[in-house]
Amino acid sequence: MKITDIRFGMLRVPLKTPFKTALRTVDMVEDIVVIVNTDTGHVGYGEAPATAVITGDTHGSIVEAIRHYISPRLIGADVADLNRITRLVQGAMEKNSSAKAAVEIAVYDLFGQLYGAPLYRLLGGGDPVITTDITISVDYIDKMVADSIAAVDRGFESLKIKVGKDIGVDIERVKAIYAAVEGRALLRLDANQGWTAKQAVYALQTLEDAGVRLELVEQPVKAQDLDGMKYVTERVHTPIMADESVFGPTEVIELIRMRAADIINIKLMKTGGISNAIRIADIAAMYEVECMIGCMLETSISVAAAVHVAVAKAHAITKVDLDGPSLCAFNPVDGGVIFNESEISVTDAPGLGIREIRGLELLA
Numbered sequence: 001m002k003i004t005d006i007r008f009g010m011l012r013v014p015l016k017t018p019f020k021t022a023l024r025t026v027d028m029v030e031d032i033v034v035i036v037n038t039d040t041g042h043v044g045y046g047e048a049p050a051t052a053v054i055t056g057d058t059h060g061s062i063v064e065a066i067r068h069y070i071s072p073r074l075i076g077a078d079v080a081d082l083n084r085i086t087r088l089v090q091g092a093m094e095k096n097s098s099a100k101a102a103v104e105i106a107v108y109d110l111f112g113q114l115y116g117a118p119l120y121r122l123l124g125g126g127d128p129v130i131t132t133d134i135t136i137s138v139d140y141i142d143k144m145v146a147d148s149i150a151a152v153d154r155g156f157e158s159l160k161i162k163v164g165k166d167i168g169v170d171i172e173r174v175k176a177i178y179a180a181v182e183g184r185a186l187l188r189l190d191a192n193q194g195w196t197a198k199q200a201v202y203a204l205q206t207l208e209d210a211g212v213r214l215e216l217v218e219q220p221v222k223a224q225d226l227d228g229m230k231y232v233t234e235r236v237h238t239p240i241m242a243d244e245s246v247f248g249p250t251e252v253i254e255l256i257r258m259r260a261a262d263i264i265n266i267k268l269m270k271t272g273g274i275s276n277a278i279r280i281a282d283i284a285a286m287y288e289v290e291c292m293i294g295c296m297l298e299t300s301i302s303v304a305a306a307v308h309v310a311v312a313k314a315h316a317i318t319k320v321d322l323d324g325p326s327l328c329a330f331n332p333v334d335g336g337v338i339f340n341e342s343e344i345s346v347t348d349a350p351g352l353g354i355r356e357i358r359g360l361e362l363l364a
């Protein structure tokens, strides 16, 4: 099975409600879909969101990176040579992690189709059902409390609460939500870099003293501020998770060496795809550091790939934040992974199992 060409589509799916973080507000998923064709007629699918504020990727940069740097190296490559292909993708250029991820996802999809096996089995197998949290956007306190109760009523037992705005209001937000759902759901916070190290310590110690138990706090400080992250990690009991601070395996090794955080958030759009995500999970497991697997604003194309990784690497990936498809107003994908609110299941369809993507606008 040889790669013959790589094409692009634009996929637009409205969100059920606006997604609001300390970094941005978004109403719609608008992602580049990568379509990898082969000489056997098999088609592999990948997806890349333009999360410019986190990865630096834009729609234009994703298409240009693949068209001019990655695709020329892959045309004619045999899908059976997966390790060679992932090296070609990763070595094509610096950065552009979402573009690399979309191509890798499509090639892994084809690799599964080549051997007639679902991707998670080729990655080592595992329990085919996982459970995700759901994100509660940062907003007025009453709205966040109402959204949290609604999410718990939908069956979510873990809520990822977005904070990182005004520190005083953030503390009140978390106290109010905790009081409303205590005993029914675990709370994870994500400050998306919105606090300083000292603010984070103050907020988390205040919450700890008030008896608010948090499962973890994600990226309290600026991405580059590893010393600040370590400062927070050393001063609070609540586990601290690195997200925007770590993209690839090298950064993860440095973070673990510094003991700057307790947990690592792996996202395919930061790692440049599946090959590095697996490496990070294995490195973290060696050092007994837990991982979460997360997503950007992605549909069930690229999130499906993350689900297969989560299933196969469950020894290291103990927490799941793959709520992108649950945030979407509809599922554009026919086939593939089954997203049923908090419960996500892989099937035994080969590769990612995607049969059709509805509403895809092909790009020239």
Ligand SMILES: C[C@H](N)C(=O)N[C@H](CCC(=O)O)C(=O)O
Residues within 6 Å of the ligand: 021, 023, 024, 051, 135, 160, 190, 192, 243, 294, 295, 296, 297, 321, 322, 323, 324
């Ligand atoms: C969607 C997911 N639950 C999430 O919250 N991801 C964010 C970044 C998403 C974005 O801004 O596109 C995160 O973990 O920081």
Ligand SMILES: [Mg+2]
Residues within 6 Å of the ligand: 190, 192, 218, 219, 243, 244, 265
């Ligand atoms: Mg995050």
